[in-house]
Amino acid sequence: MMKKMLFLVYIINFLGFFMVSTMGKDSNDQLMTLSKLKMFVDELQDMPRIKGYDVINGVHVPKSLKIGMYKKKWKFHRDLPASEVFAYGTSRHRATVPGPTIEAIYGVDSYIKWRNHLPSKHMLPWDPSIPIATTTFKKGIPTVVHLHGGIDEPQSDGHSEAWFTKHFKHHGPKWTKKTYHYHNYQHPGTMWYHDHAMGLTRVNILAGLMGAYIIQQPNVEGPLGLIYGEEYDRPLVVFDRGFRSDGSIYMNSTGNNPSIHPQWQPEYFGDAIIVNGKAWPYMNVKRRKYRFRIINASNARFFKFFFTNNMSFIHVASDSAYHESPVELHDLLLAPSEIADVIVDFSKSKSKSVILANDAAYPYPSGDPVNEENSKVMKFIINSDHEVQTGHIPHKLITYRPPDISTASNTRYIAFYEYASDIDEPTHLYINGKSYEAPVTEMPRVGTSEIWNIINLTEDNHPLHIHLGLFVALEQIELVNIEEFKGCMMKLNDAIKCKIDKYSHGKRTKVVIHEKGWKNVYKMMPGYVTKIFVKFSLIHSNESYPFDATAEPGYVYHCHILDHEDNVMMRPLKFVN
Numbered sequence: 001m002m003k004k005m006l007f008l009v010y011i012i013n014f015l016g017f018f019m020v021s022t023m024g025k026d027s028n029d030q031l032m033t034l035s036k037l038k039m040f041v042d043e044l045q046d047m048p049r050i051k052g053y054d055v056i057n058g059v060h061v062p063k064s065l066k067i068g069m070y071k072k073k074w075k076f077h078r079d080l081p082a083s084e085v086f087a088y089g090t091s092r093h094r095a096t097v098p099g100p101t102i103e104a105i106y107g108v109d110s111y112i113k114w115r116n117h118l119p120s121k122h123m124l125p126w127d128p129s130i131p132i133a134t135t136t137f138k139k140g141i142p143t144v145v146h147l148h149g150g151i152d153e154p155q156s157d158g159h160s161e162a163w164f165t166k167h168f169k170h171h172g173p174k175w176t177k178k179t180y181h182y183h184n185y186q187h188p189g190t191m192w193y194h195d196h197a198m199g200l201t202r203v204n205i206l207a208g209l210m211g212a213y214i215i216q217q218p219n220v221e222g223p224l225g226l227i228y229g230e231e232y233d234r235p236l237v238v239f240d241r242g243f244r245s246d247g248s249i250y251m252n253s254t255g256n257n258p259s260i261h262p263q264w265q266p267e268y269f270g271d272a273i274i275v276n277g278k279a280w281p282y283m284n285v286k287r288r289k290y291r292f293r294i295i296n297a298s299n300a301r302f303f304k305f306f307f308t309n310n311m312s313f314i315h316v317a318s319d320s321a322y323h324e325s326p327v328e329l330h331d332l333l334l335a336p337s338e339i340a341d342v343i344v345d346f347s348k349s350k351s352k353s354v355i356l357a358n359d360a361a362y363p364y365p366s367g368d369p370v371n372e373e374n375s376k377v378m379k380f381i382i383n384s385d386h387e388v389q390t391g392h393i394p395h396k397l398i399t400y401r402p403p404d405i406s407t408a409s410n411t412r413y414i415a416f417y418e419y420a421s422d423i424d425e426p427t428h429l430y431i432n433g434k435s436y437e438a439p440v441t442e443m444p445r446v447g448t449s450e451i452w453n454i455i456n457l458t459e460d461n462h463p464l465h466i467h468l469g470l471f472v473a474l475e476q477i478e479l480v481n482i483e484e485f486k487g488c489m490m491k492l493n494d495a496i497k498c499k500i501d502k503y504s505h506g507k508r509t510k511v512v513i514h515e516k517g518w519k520n521v522y523k524m525m526p527g528y529v530t531k532i533f534v535k536f537s538l539i540h541s542n543e544s545y546p547f548d549a550t551a552e553p554g555y556v557y558h559c560h561i562l563d564h565e566d567n568v569m570m571r572p573l574k575f576v577n
């Protein structure tokens with residue numbers, strides 16, 4: 001049995017080698033020299049807005065939508081030839097990168113039939129040697145849609161193995177239905193939807209499959225008087241990409257350990273910073289307050305945003321939950337898939353234009369410093385007219401019940417491991433030393449809360465994302481004598497037997513004020529144990545989930561650096577009653 005499986009792995013590896021090696025050689029001269037592209041020449045777009053509800057006699061009622069995934073051409077920059085992309089939209093013609101912004105109303109169901117119209121050839125290189133949906137794309141490219149931050153039934157959560165191909169011709173072992181049901185029964189806030197197919201998430205998102213999703217709760221948000229749902233409330237979906245001179249999106253087709261994984265690389269970085277589908281766009285703004293819901297849709301790049309004239313961000317919500325009160329910041333660190341909901345007051349600007357810039361090293365925090373290209377994000381050109389109505393920022397936002405640690409019914413240790421080859425290049429990453437396929441080990445009871453201690457035994461900062469659960473970061477403690485502890489963990493893979501308490505008493509790093517609330521992604525610092533309080537029930541109400549969270553196919557939790565998630569920093573998460 002074992003022998004047979006190994007043999008199969010060899011065959012697949014060999015085939016994979018063959019497949020990627022026919023996809024064209026990487027040579028630097030094919031790459032677009034990004035410094036040739038002039039910055040701030042394309043106007044910022046607002047993606048098409050689609051309402052996930054109808055209004056009948058003034059009442060919000062459920063709505064069914066059909067959103068397709070199409071292959072099309074997309075202009076990322078005035079002077080860059082159009083790029084082939086995969087885009088979400090209500091038709092091929094209307095499909096965009098990022099996809100349409102979906103606006104839902106609290107408690108009003110949206111039904112979305114996600115339709116895959118993609119061909120059977122991927123435009124980007126991929127790797128058949130990692131756990132992957134399928135290695136034959138004969139019936140089309142596998143995709144599945146996850147609503148990040150959504151509190152949704154397992155059947156509609158976009159489980160990695162619930163993928164499907166064109167016209168649902170072929171689907172994964174955990175696929176159950178064609179039309180997803182979003183109850184929209186959680187606190188109001190900003191989320192994003194994106195592809196989540198097993199082993200293909202990084203390339204499907206890189207190709208363009210992502211978009212913003214906003215849940216509005218008018219009776220709760222209205223009284224805050226915050227800028228909301230209008231011309232001045234704009235999602236900014238930010239990601240980085242590299243391009244070839246012919247406009248095609250560039251991803252290296254040679255892995256860092258090609259004899260083990262022919263194509264996989266530990267982190268994707270591109271030097272062009274794209275906001276709402278345009279490289280380094282500009283936006284004309286009035287002298288007033290704007291609200292930006294900034295979504296970091298990069299594969300691996302962290303962003304540390306600041307304004308070149310030192311204007312501030314008033315942070316009102318982090319990920320999908322409002323803060324109790326606004327927090328003023330001069331710089332803003334966002335991990336992949338983190339969301340910052342901020343107010344920016346352009347009437348405070350002394351200059352006529354201002355650049356939104358970035359200075360996060362990549363990989364974060366110990367990688368290369370930013371360069372001329374990836375240090376700029378976009379430009380705001382401020383209209384000189386004096387504004388009368390400039391927008392309002394309330395002193396109090398929304399108070400959710402804080403975590404009550406005494407109610408935690410279980411404590412878990414979750415360790416991140418990175419493995420390297422003989423040439424000391426990363427080969428794969430695991431959670432708790434287990435591959436994704438190993439039987440489920442995290443089986444919390446629905447309605448309970450737990451303490452998770454996340455032990456980062458790697459050199460990177462990994463943003464942890466838990467489906468369904470929301471969490472609060474409690475503390476981060478540096479590990480002492482880390483090599484000794486790591487040695488034990490590599491052998492025993494058991495934090496208690498390795499006496500974690502003996503090692504977790506180094507420097508304590510405070511959770512910054514604007515990250516103290518309920519989150520769905522948190523940055524796990526290298527060399528630290530991060531303690532989080534995870535709640536498997538609603539944070540804004542004592543009611544239970546409006547669906548059976550214990551149903552198949554269950555959920556997953558994973559690192560949100562997409563290249564890690566794919567190989568395979570992801571584990572199943574199954575609920576019990």
Ligand SMILES: *[C@@H]1O[C@H](CO)[C@@H](O)[C@H](O)[C@H]1NC(C)=O
Nearest residue numbers: 026027028252253254255256
């Ligand atoms: C692609 O990756 C390989 C392996 O890490 C590396 O040797 C090569 O320089 C990369 N190509 C480019 C254009 O960066």
Ligand SMILES: *[C@@H]1O[C@H](CO)[C@@H](O)[C@H](O)[C@H]1NC(C)=O
Nearest residue numbers: 296301302303334335336337
């Ligand atoms: C995007 O997310 C990545 C990965 O978590 C993170 O490293 C990066 O800082 C984030 N960028 C922004 C702009 O938030």
Ligand SMILES: *[C@@H]1O[C@H](CO)[C@@H](O)[C@H](O)[C@H]1NC(C)=O
Nearest residue numbers: 306308309310311312329330
């Ligand atoms: C930006 O302004 C804040 C206070 O308004 C100040 O504390 C900070 O030092 C300034 N930063 C820079 C780089 O000037």
Ligand SMILES: *[C@@H]1O[C@H](CO)[C@@H](O)[C@H](O)[C@H]1NC(C)=O
Nearest residue numbers: 400401538539540541542543
């Ligand atoms: C939920 O229950 C707790 C404890 O019984 C109570 O203090 C709290 O006010 C309730 N919250 C809501 C939103 O009903």
Ligand SMILES: CC(=O)N[C@H]1CO[C@H](CO)[C@@H](O)[C@@H]1O
Nearest residue numbers: 456457458459482486526527
């Ligand atoms: C416990 C452990 O091994 N932590 C690692 C986390 O990351 C740092 C690098 O930033 C390593 O030095 C540590 O070994």
Ligand SMILES: [Cu+2]
Nearest residue numbers: 462559561564
């Ligand atoms: Cu990671």
